[in-house]
Amino acid sequence: MVFLALLALILGMMYGLFGLNIQPIDFLAEHTDYLLYVLMFLVGISVGMHHGLLEKIKEYHVKILMIPAGIIVGSFLGGVVCSFLTKTPVNVGTAIACGLGWYSLSGVSIGNLAGAAFGSIAFLSNLMREIFSFFTIPWIARHLNYYSCIAPAGATSEDTTLPMMIRYTNEETVVMSVLNGVICSAMVPVLISFCYSVL
Amino acid sequence: MDILLVMCIGVLIGNRFFPEKWKKGNEKAQIICTVLLIFFMGVKIGKMDNIWNEIASMGLTSFLFFFIPSLFSLILVYVLTRIFMKSGRKGDR
Incomplete structure (x- = not known):
């Protein structure tokens, strides 16, 4: 599956780079939300067929919040370390790290707040986070545990990186991944503003 | 949602x-x-637009801002789930 994913990504990038214009592909590329909805519907069916799963998730109760909390605190601390390493102001560095993989939003917001150069760094670093987390999921699932696969994915765990979660973890982790993505996505704008203005 | x-x-x-x-x-x-x-x-x-130019000029700084926060998140989530969640233990995967 990793090979297939890598091949699909490379072919897609080549299509985009060479400026090809095939109408149905361009149309679908602009409307991937619908494809994601189809995938989520199918995943929902798999989850529903797995009897006893929802009871297990209820058992965890507030412990479910541990994953987004760990991601946010870890990213924030990472942002502090990066600020010192790169001599970036701490408020900007933590704001960049708190993009949690949501490159479009963090790039634009940090660009508006701290200037185009930091906006570009926010954009690129969060894009890298999305792409690299995508391909590290199989390794993390094998060597650490399924929940840890959600950590590098951050806010993207409900959409872009979800297909890899589906392939390499289990139904329970997929549900947690979606919940985590919703929480992290809601927190990104709040965290960026908080880090930039308060610190 | x-x-x-x-x-x-x-x-x-x-x-x-x-x-x-x-x-x-x-x-x-x-x-x-x-x-x-x-x-x-x-x-x-x-x-x-300009994605390759941007990677060339700000690549290393961006890499650090991607790598370190991702690594810290990974470590923290791994430790927390291993301690507090039953199937977070490696044997229960």
Whole structure:
């Protein structure tokens, strides 16, 4: 599956780079939300067929919040370390790290707040986070545990990186991944503003 | 939030009405959707203006801002889930 994913990504990038214009592909590329909805519907069916799963998730109760909390605190601390390493102001560095993989939003917001150069760094670093987390999921699932696969994915765990979660973890982790993505996505704008203005 | 709603509808159908014999077909359809989503992600990246120039000029700083926060998140989530969640232990995967 990793090979297939890598091949699909490379072919897609080549299509985009060479400026090809095939109408149905361009149309679908602009409307991937619908494809994601189809995938989520199918995943929902798999989850529903797995009897006893929802009871297990209820058992965890507030412990479910541990994953987004760990991601946010870890990213924030990472942002502090990066600020010192790169001599970036701490408020900007933590704001960049708190993009949690949501490159479009963090790039634009940090660009508006701290200037185009930091906006570009926010954009690129969060894009890298999305792409690299995508391909590290199989390794993390094998060597650490399924929940840890959600950590590098951050806010993207409900959409872009979800297909890899589906392939390499289990139904329970997929549900947690979606919940985590919703929480992290809601927190990104709040965290960026908080880090930039308060610190 | 839409995505949660769509997933919940799927859960309901899977739990009440979906025939067991279509399980494999559902899994294959998921793979097809997955590969298509990855392909379109690549298309979007490939079409971004100046993406390669930006990577060349701010690549290292951006790499640090991606790598260290991701690593710290990974370590923290791994430790927390190993301690507090039953299936977070390696043997229960």
